[in-house]
Amino acid sequence: MNSEKIAELFKLDDIDFDQCGSAEEYELKLLKQADIFFFDNYFKNEEILFFAFDFYYSIKLLENNENLEILKNILKNSEVLKYFKEKNFGIKELVLIITAFDKSTDYYISTIKNQEKNQDKKIQEIYKKYLNFINSTDDTYDFKIWYRNQIELLTANLFLELSTRLVKNEHQMKICENITLKNKSREWVSDFEHVFYKYIQDIYYPMINQKELKENEKNKKENKFIRDLDNMFNSLTNHRISYKFISELVSITYNKQMNESQIKKVIYDGSISTSITQYKKKYIHDRDHNIIAMEIIRDNDFHI
Known part of the structure; x- marks a missing residue:
């Protein structure tokens, strides 16, 4: 049913926009008019139910x-x-x-379960591929060692760049050193296992928080x-x-x-x-x- 027919049926044209103080007031009056008409007439004609939901x-x-x-x-x-x-x-x-x-029908709940199961499966596959990759580098150049060396090299170059361009005295040199070479966060950033597990947490915990069903619940x-x-x-x-x-x-x-x-x-x-x-x-x-x-x-x- 188009909007013009719904407006005519629910007598929405009786609400004058110019007599309303704002668009919000006009909308509220339209909704109120639709509610009044519905409850006044539904019990005489059940078809109005469809028009109300269409509204x-x-x-x-x-x-x-x-x-x-x-x-x-x-x-x-x-x-x-x-x-x-x-x-x-x-x-x-x-x-x-x-x-x-x-949203609580058997079909909907079954769909949710399948979606959540697939999400869990994807995370397990990511973890499995990670392990396969890490293990495959043991006989060549251990990726975790390479990664740590790259982070340390990057940090050292950053320290040199900052100290050359910005540092003007010994106090500033200490600050620069603490920010780069002695920064505690550098330790876990250079640990690839830690970085990967943080990544898994960041994709897994939001998934948990978005679950629609409580597990093991009747x-x-x-x-x-x-x-x-x-x-x-x-x-x-x-x-x-x-x-x-x-x-x-x-x-x-x-x-x-x-x-x-x-x-x-x-x-x-x-x-x-x-x-x-x-x-x-x-x-x-x-x-x-x-x-x-x-x-x-x-x-x-x-x-x-």
Whole structure:
């Protein structure tokens, strides 16, 4: 459904841009109008559900029948609707909930496991190739010795260059010597094994911090849904949703009863990467730069 038809359906044209103090105020009024129209009319016509998700460029989520059925069940739940009314939640929050559910399916979890397994495998292959290379130099010119000699030669040349061009007295000569020849960091820089292991750490630890699943944990689907839900709301709304609300959603989506203490434990018992994760919106554009879809993705540039 194109933007003009959505605007007409949700009566967005009733909002006058010129009467708003800013573009931000105008956008907020449009979103509020869409929410009001949705909750006033959805129960008369379920098709409005598709138009509402299309309004947020998230119609693709409803192409999955399971997502659609879960969404309908959520909207039938009086406790959820009561919480929505109390918090002034609307279509955006429904999109977050269904996104969290969609990212917790067996298919998605299987994909994550395969990706993480492949990443681990790549690091092991890098390490294996490193060992093969180092061992192959034993009978010729040991690479580690060559590397150390090159670092020492480079440092010595740097000292000579600095002392010749910049040093004007004995005090400056001592400073130059301490920076170059007597610099403690030179010891580990000249140790190729140390440099390589630092490299492995630098590619391995970020990978650990970006893991979406906690290893050796049961109920992976439910727990991922709970953590993603909490993190998405914290990242993309001004609300921290209650454990009671999450418990109600778990009951609807997985037909599983979890009390507030259990929900809290799942959230705070994750690894660093799964318990504290930032999410962001990603918009997809067509050739004319029009927005055609919106995805909610993990912000892997986010650091604790």
